[in-house]
Amino acid sequence: MNSKIRSYSRAQAAKVTNVNAETIRYYESCGLLQPPARSAGGQRIYIEEHLQRLIFIRRSRELGFTLKEIKDLISLSDSSDRSCSQVRDLSAVHLRSIKAKIRDLKKMEKTLADMIKQCDANTTPTCPIIGALTS
Amino acid sequence: MNSKIRSYSRAQAAKVTNVNAETIRYYESCGLLQPPARSAGGQRIYIEEHLQRLIFIRRSRELGFTLKEIKDLISLSDSSDRSCSQVRDLSAVHLRSIKAKIRDLKKMEKTLADMIKQCDANTTPTCPIIGALTS
DNA sequence: ATAAACCCTGTAGCAACTACAGGGTCAAGT
DNA sequence: ACTTGACCCTGTAGTTGCTACAGGGTTTAT
Numbered sequence: 001m002n003s004k005i006r007s008y009s010r011a012q013a014a015k016v017t018n019v020n021a022e023t024i025r026y027y028e029s030c031g032l033l034q035p036p037a038r039s040a041g042g043q044r045i046y047i048e049e050h051l052q053r054l055i056f057i058r059r060s061r062e063l064g065f066t067l068k069e070i071k072d073l074i075s076l077s078d079s080s081d082r083s084c085s086q087v088r089d090l091s092a093v094h095l096r097s098i099k100a101k102i103r104d105l106k107k108m109e110k111t112l113a114d115m116i117k118q119c120d121a122n123t124t125p126t127c128p129i130i131g132a133l134t135s
Numbered sequence: 136m137n138s139k140i141r142s143y144s145r146a147q148a149a150k151v152t153n154v155n156a157e158t159i160r161y162y163e164s165c166g167l168l169q170p171p172a173r174s175a176g177g178q179r180i181y182i183e184e185h186l187q188r189l190i191f192i193r194r195s196r197e198l199g200f201t202l203k204e205i206k207d208l209i210s211l212s213d214s215s216d217r218s219c220s221q222v223r224d225l226s227a228v229h230l231r232s233i234k235a236k237i238r239d240l241k242k243m244e245k246t247l248a249d250m251i252k253q254c255d256a257n258t259t260p261t262c263p264i265i266g267a268l269t270s
Numbered sequence: 271a272t273a274a275a276c277c278c279t280g281t282a283g284c285a286a287c288t289a290c291a292g293g294g295t296c297a298a299g300t
Numbered sequence: 301a302c303t304t305g306a307c308c309c310t311g312t313a314g315t316t317g318c319t320a321c322a323g324g325g326t327t328t329a330t
Binding site for chain 4: 271272273274275276277278279280281282283284285286287288289290291292293294295296297298299300
Binding site for chain 1: 275
Protein backbone atom coordinates (compact mmCIF):
# COMPACT_ATOMS: atom_id res chain seq x y z
CA MET A 1 0.00 0.00 0.00
CA ASN A 2 3.01 2.33 -0.34
CA SER A 3 1.95 5.21 -2.53
CA LYS A 4 4.37 5.51 -5.46
CA ILE A 5 6.27 8.76 -5.86
CA ARG A 6 6.12 10.15 -9.39
CA SER A 7 9.68 10.48 -10.76
CA TYR A 8 11.15 12.25 -13.77
CA SER A 9 14.16 11.95 -16.05
CA ARG A 10 16.19 15.05 -16.78
CA ALA A 11 14.46 15.64 -20.11
CA GLN A 12 11.05 15.21 -18.48
CA ALA A 13 11.95 17.61 -15.67
CA ALA A 14 13.23 20.08 -18.27
CA LYS A 15 9.98 19.91 -20.18
CA VAL A 16 7.72 20.30 -17.14
CA THR A 17 9.68 23.16 -15.55
CA ASN A 18 10.71 24.89 -18.77
CA VAL A 19 14.33 24.88 -17.61
CA ASN A 20 16.92 23.70 -20.15
CA ALA A 21 18.16 20.14 -19.42
CA GLU A 22 21.80 21.27 -19.31
CA THR A 23 20.90 24.12 -17.00
CA ILE A 24 19.39 21.66 -14.52
CA ARG A 25 22.76 19.92 -14.27
CA TYR A 26 24.43 23.32 -13.90
CA TYR A 27 22.17 24.29 -10.98
CA GLU A 28 23.05 21.04 -9.25
CA SER A 29 26.78 21.70 -9.82
CA CYS A 30 26.60 25.06 -8.07
CA GLY A 31 24.54 23.85 -5.15
CA LEU A 32 21.18 25.38 -6.03
CA LEU A 33 19.42 22.11 -6.65
CA GLN A 34 19.77 19.23 -4.22
CA PRO A 35 21.42 16.22 -5.99
CA PRO A 36 18.71 13.71 -6.93
CA ALA A 37 18.81 9.95 -6.45
CA ARG A 38 20.45 7.91 -9.21
CA SER A 39 19.31 4.79 -11.06
CA ALA A 40 21.46 1.61 -11.07
CA GLY A 41 22.99 2.91 -14.30
CA GLY A 42 23.80 6.29 -12.75
CA GLN A 43 21.03 8.40 -14.26
CA ARG A 44 19.41 11.16 -12.21
CA ILE A 45 15.89 10.62 -10.91
CA TYR A 46 14.01 13.82 -10.08
CA ILE A 47 10.88 14.11 -7.94
CA GLU A 48 8.24 16.85 -7.46
CA GLU A 49 10.40 18.69 -4.95
CA HIS A 50 13.10 19.23 -7.58
CA LEU A 51 10.57 20.47 -10.11
CA GLN A 52 9.21 23.03 -7.65
CA ARG A 53 12.65 24.35 -6.89
CA LEU A 54 13.52 24.54 -10.60
CA ILE A 55 10.39 26.55 -11.32
CA PHE A 56 11.20 28.86 -8.43
CA ILE A 57 14.75 29.38 -9.72
CA ARG A 58 13.62 30.03 -13.29
CA ARG A 59 10.99 32.59 -12.34
CA SER A 60 13.37 34.29 -9.91
CA ARG A 61 16.00 34.55 -12.65
CA GLU A 62 13.40 36.05 -14.97
CA LEU A 63 12.83 38.66 -12.28
CA GLY A 64 16.50 39.62 -12.33
CA PHE A 65 17.70 37.91 -9.15
CA THR A 66 21.25 36.51 -9.23
CA LEU A 67 21.91 32.87 -8.36
CA LYS A 68 23.45 34.05 -5.10
CA GLU A 69 20.31 35.98 -4.21
CA ILE A 70 18.18 32.97 -5.10
CA LYS A 71 20.35 30.79 -2.87
CA ASP A 72 19.69 33.30 -0.09
CA LEU A 73 15.95 33.21 -0.70
CA ILE A 74 15.90 29.41 -0.75
CA SER A 75 17.88 29.23 2.47
CA LEU A 76 15.17 31.35 4.10
CA SER A 77 12.65 28.60 3.50
CA ASP A 78 14.94 26.16 5.28
CA SER A 79 15.60 28.49 8.18
CA SER A 80 15.85 25.94 10.95
CA ASP A 81 19.51 26.87 11.37
CA ARG A 82 18.87 30.61 11.57
CA SER A 83 17.64 32.94 14.21
CA CYS A 84 14.32 34.64 13.70
CA SER A 85 15.99 38.02 13.50
CA GLN A 86 18.33 36.81 10.74
CA VAL A 87 15.36 35.59 8.72
CA ARG A 88 13.58 38.88 9.38
CA ASP A 89 16.54 41.04 8.29
CA LEU A 90 17.32 39.05 5.15
CA SER A 91 13.65 39.04 4.19
CA ALA A 92 13.45 42.79 4.72
CA VAL A 93 16.43 43.41 2.41
CA HIS A 94 14.86 41.35 -0.37
CA LEU A 95 11.46 42.85 0.25
CA ARG A 96 12.82 46.33 -0.36
CA SER A 97 14.42 45.34 -3.67
CA ILE A 98 11.22 43.56 -4.72
CA LYS A 99 9.12 46.64 -3.98
CA ALA A 100 11.54 48.76 -6.05
CA LYS A 101 11.29 46.31 -8.95
CA ILE A 102 7.49 46.42 -8.82
CA ARG A 103 7.57 50.23 -8.88
CA ASP A 104 9.86 50.27 -11.93
CA LEU A 105 7.82 47.66 -13.78
CA LYS A 106 4.62 49.59 -13.13
CA LYS A 107 6.20 52.70 -14.66
CA MET A 108 7.18 50.68 -17.73
CA GLU A 109 3.74 49.10 -17.85
CA LYS A 110 2.07 52.50 -17.84
CA THR A 111 4.39 53.85 -20.54
CA LEU A 112 3.81 50.88 -22.84
CA ALA A 113 0.05 50.89 -22.23
CA ASP A 114 -0.01 54.59 -23.10
CA MET A 115 1.93 53.95 -26.30
CA ILE A 116 -0.51 51.25 -27.34
CA LYS A 117 -3.39 53.60 -26.61
CA GLN A 118 -1.79 56.33 -28.73
CA CYS A 119 -1.27 53.85 -31.56
CA ASP A 120 -4.86 52.70 -31.29
CA ALA A 121 -5.99 56.32 -31.42
CA ASN A 122 -3.83 56.62 -34.55
CA THR A 123 -2.02 59.70 -33.26
CA THR A 124 1.71 59.97 -33.89
CA PRO A 125 3.45 58.59 -30.83
CA THR A 126 6.37 60.46 -29.34
CA CYS A 127 7.10 57.40 -27.20
CA PRO A 128 9.03 58.77 -24.22
CA ILE A 129 9.91 55.31 -22.96
CA ILE A 130 13.34 56.27 -21.65
CA GLY A 131 11.74 58.84 -19.38
CA ALA A 132 9.83 56.07 -17.65
CA LEU A 133 12.79 54.91 -15.57
CA THR A 134 14.90 58.03 -15.21
CA SER A 135 12.65 60.06 -12.94
CA MET B 136 24.59 84.00 -23.88
CA ASN B 137 24.81 80.38 -25.01
CA SER B 138 23.70 78.23 -22.09
CA LYS B 139 26.44 75.74 -21.25
CA ILE B 140 25.62 72.03 -21.40
CA ARG B 141 26.74 70.17 -18.31
CA SER B 142 29.19 67.42 -19.34
CA TYR B 143 30.63 64.40 -17.52
CA SER B 144 33.72 62.22 -17.67
CA ARG B 145 33.28 58.47 -17.68
CA ALA B 146 33.97 58.19 -13.95
CA GLN B 147 31.49 60.99 -13.22
CA ALA B 148 28.84 59.38 -15.43
CA ALA B 149 29.49 56.05 -13.68
CA LYS B 150 29.02 57.64 -10.27
CA VAL B 151 25.82 59.50 -11.17
CA THR B 152 24.14 56.57 -12.97
CA ASN B 153 25.50 53.82 -10.74
CA VAL B 154 26.71 51.93 -13.83
CA ASN B 155 30.27 50.57 -13.69
CA ALA B 156 32.70 52.72 -15.77
CA GLU B 157 33.83 49.71 -17.82
CA THR B 158 30.26 48.71 -18.45
CA ILE B 159 29.54 52.14 -19.96
CA ARG B 160 32.24 51.49 -22.55
CA TYR B 161 30.79 48.01 -23.14
CA TYR B 162 27.29 49.41 -23.79
CA GLU B 163 28.76 51.80 -26.35
CA SER B 164 30.62 48.93 -28.04
CA CYS B 165 27.43 46.96 -28.54
CA GLY B 166 25.38 49.87 -29.78
CA LEU B 167 23.20 50.48 -26.72
CA LEU B 168 24.66 53.87 -25.89
CA GLN B 169 25.21 56.47 -28.59
CA PRO B 170 28.97 57.29 -28.86
CA PRO B 171 29.64 60.56 -27.03
CA ALA B 172 31.76 63.47 -28.27
CA ARG B 173 35.50 63.31 -27.57
CA SER B 174 37.91 65.86 -26.14
CA ALA B 175 40.99 66.99 -28.13
CA GLY B 176 42.91 64.24 -26.34
CA GLY B 177 40.33 61.60 -27.29
CA GLN B 178 38.47 61.26 -23.98
CA ARG B 179 34.71 60.68 -23.96
CA ILE B 180 32.46 63.55 -22.95
CA TYR B 181 29.00 62.48 -21.76
CA ILE B 182 25.92 64.70 -21.47
CA GLU B 183 22.56 64.35 -19.64
CA GLU B 184 21.08 62.31 -22.49
CA HIS B 185 23.70 59.59 -21.99
CA LEU B 186 23.09 59.52 -18.26
CA GLN B 187 19.35 59.05 -18.77
CA ARG B 188 19.88 56.18 -21.14
CA LEU B 189 22.39 54.54 -18.78
CA ILE B 190 19.93 54.72 -15.91
CA PHE B 191 17.23 53.25 -18.13
CA ILE B 192 19.52 50.38 -19.17
CA ARG B 193 20.62 49.65 -15.61
CA ARG B 194 17.11 49.56 -14.19
CA SER B 195 15.85 47.47 -17.11
CA ARG B 196 18.69 44.98 -16.54
CA GLU B 197 17.76 44.82 -12.84
CA LEU B 198 14.27 43.89 -13.99
CA GLY B 199 15.61 40.94 -15.95
CA PHE B 200 15.46 42.30 -19.48
CA THR B 201 18.24 41.19 -21.87
CA LEU B 202 20.31 43.77 -23.74
CA LYS B 203 18.47 42.78 -26.91
CA GLU B 204 15.11 43.45 -25.27
CA ILE B 205 16.37 46.79 -23.98
CA LYS B 206 17.53 47.71 -27.50
CA ASP B 207 14.00 46.89 -28.65
CA LEU B 208 12.45 49.05 -25.96
CA ILE B 209 14.79 51.95 -26.73
CA SER B 210 14.02 51.70 -30.44
CA LEU B 211 10.35 52.10 -29.60
CA SER B 212 11.04 55.57 -28.25
CA ASP B 213 12.67 56.45 -31.56
CA SER B 214 9.91 54.96 -33.65
CA SER B 215 9.92 57.43 -36.54
CA ASP B 216 11.04 54.62 -38.84
CA ARG B 217 8.30 52.22 -37.75
CA SER B 218 4.65 51.82 -38.53
CA CYS B 219 2.16 52.42 -35.79
CA SER B 220 1.11 48.78 -35.85
CA GLN B 221 4.70 47.63 -35.39
CA VAL B 222 5.08 49.85 -32.35
CA ARG B 223 1.76 48.59 -31.04
CA ASP B 224 2.65 44.90 -31.46
CA LEU B 225 6.13 45.19 -29.97
CA SER B 226 4.75 47.18 -27.04
CA ALA B 227 2.05 44.58 -26.48
CA VAL B 228 4.61 41.75 -26.33
CA HIS B 229 6.68 43.58 -23.73
CA LEU B 230 3.60 44.66 -21.83
CA ARG B 231 2.56 41.03 -21.36
CA SER B 232 5.97 40.03 -20.00
CA ILE B 233 5.99 43.06 -17.70
CA LYS B 234 2.56 42.18 -16.30
CA ALA B 235 3.78 38.62 -15.66
CA LYS B 236 6.85 39.92 -13.84
CA ILE B 237 4.70 42.18 -11.67
CA ARG B 238 2.46 39.23 -10.77
CA ASP B 239 5.45 37.09 -9.74
CA LEU B 240 7.06 39.87 -7.74
CA LYS B 241 3.81 40.52 -5.88
CA LYS B 242 3.67 36.84 -4.87
CA MET B 243 7.25 37.07 -3.58
CA GLU B 244 6.45 40.33 -1.84
CA LYS B 245 3.52 38.78 -0.03
CA THR B 246 5.53 35.72 1.01
CA LEU B 247 8.39 37.79 2.39
CA ALA B 248 6.05 40.21 4.15
CA ASP B 249 4.30 37.24 5.76
CA MET B 250 7.62 35.79 6.89
CA ILE B 251 8.58 39.09 8.49
CA LYS B 252 5.21 39.23 10.21
CA GLN B 253 5.68 35.69 11.56
CA CYS B 254 9.14 36.60 12.82
CA ASP B 255 7.77 39.73 14.46
CA ALA B 256 5.07 37.64 16.12
CA ASN B 257 7.92 35.38 17.30
CA THR B 258 6.21 32.23 16.06
CA THR B 259 8.37 29.57 14.44
CA PRO B 260 8.33 30.29 10.72
CA THR B 261 7.81 27.47 8.28
CA CYS B 262 8.80 29.84 5.47
CA PRO B 263 7.19 28.32 2.39
CA ILE B 264 9.00 30.70 0.07
CA ILE B 265 9.44 28.19 -2.72
CA GLY B 266 5.69 27.73 -2.91
CA ALA B 267 5.31 31.39 -3.80
CA LEU B 268 6.31 30.91 -7.41
CA THR B 269 5.33 27.34 -8.13
CA SER B 270 1.59 27.66 -8.06
C1' DA C 271 18.71 -7.89 -30.00
C1' DT C 272 19.06 -3.85 -31.85
C1' DA C 273 17.94 0.74 -32.78
C1' DA C 274 16.30 5.34 -31.11
C1' DA C 275 16.15 8.22 -27.59
C1' DC C 276 17.93 9.42 -23.78
C1' DC C 277 21.66 9.86 -20.03
C1' DC C 278 26.57 10.47 -18.27
C1' DT C 279 31.03 13.56 -17.69
C1' DG C 280 33.86 16.93 -19.34
C1' DT C 281 34.88 20.76 -21.94
C1' DA C 282 34.15 24.63 -24.91
C1' DG C 283 31.29 28.47 -26.41
C1' DC C 284 28.16 32.61 -25.67
C1' DA C 285 26.17 36.88 -23.23
C1' DA C 286 26.89 40.41 -20.18
C1' DC C 287 29.80 42.18 -17.67
C1' DT C 288 34.40 43.28 -14.86
C1' DA C 289 39.17 43.78 -14.29
C1' DC C 290 43.64 44.30 -15.58
C1' DA C 291 47.98 46.01 -18.48
C1' DG C 292 50.54 49.39 -20.65
C1' DG C 293 50.38 53.70 -22.00
C1' DG C 294 48.29 58.70 -22.82
C1' DT C 295 45.53 62.98 -20.84
C1' DC C 296 44.23 66.45 -17.63
C1' DA C 297 43.83 69.47 -13.67
C1' DA C 298 45.73 71.01 -9.31
C1' DG C 299 49.33 72.41 -6.69
C1' DT C 300 53.98 74.29 -6.33
C1' DA D 301 56.36 75.41 -16.26
C1' DC D 302 56.38 71.19 -14.28
C1' DT D 303 55.29 67.45 -11.75
C1' DT D 304 52.14 64.27 -9.65
C1' DG D 305 48.08 61.75 -9.13
C1' DA D 306 43.80 60.71 -10.81
C1' DC D 307 41.75 59.76 -14.53
C1' DC D 308 41.29 58.18 -19.57
C1' DC D 309 42.45 55.28 -23.79
C1' DT D 310 42.51 50.43 -26.30
C1' DG D 311 42.81 45.74 -26.06
C1' DT D 312 42.50 41.52 -23.87
C1' DA D 313 41.56 38.18 -20.37
C1' DG D 314 38.64 36.63 -16.54
C1' DT D 315 33.77 35.75 -14.24
C1' DT D 316 28.90 34.42 -14.11
C1' DG D 317 25.19 32.05 -15.82
C1' DC D 318 24.02 29.49 -18.95
C1' DT D 319 24.03 26.39 -23.54
C1' DA D 320 25.94 23.19 -26.73
C1' DC D 321 28.77 19.82 -28.20
C1' DA D 322 31.78 15.19 -28.08
C1' DG D 323 32.39 10.56 -27.04
C1' DG D 324 30.57 7.12 -24.72
C1' DG D 325 27.00 4.38 -21.56
C1' DT D 326 21.77 3.33 -20.38
C1' DT D 327 16.89 2.59 -21.19
C1' DT D 328 12.95 1.53 -23.66
C1' DA D 329 10.28 -0.07 -27.46
C1' DT D 330 9.88 -2.94 -31.19
